[in-house]
Amino acid sequence: MKKITETIANAFAQGRNKSLGNTATRDNAFYLHGNKIAEKRGDGVHMSLAGWNTVTTRERLNGIAQVLGLDASFTQKAFEPYLNGKRIEACAWHKVS
Secondary structure, eight states: OOOOHHHHHHHHHHTTEETTTEEEEEEEEEETEEEEEEEEEEEEEOOOOOTTTOOHHHHHHHHHHHHHOOOOOOEEEETEETTTTTEOOTOEEEEOO
């Protein structure tokens, strides 16, 4: 896990606002390049590639999952996004906890 991911994911887990480079967390939401890619809701943690199936977006989401101890793994196969081995839409939100 990249240091920036670890730092911001830990802040997200603790409910603290923090910004570092292109990544930020505030008000129980996690942002990459200004796009919300994760948020804590009343029913758990929800994640999205926000339409950007990139290495960095997947790495940030997987880092959040790891820090929070969630069973969520974002991957890519043949340029298509997957969550826990199941193909997903890059713009859709997914409850992971």
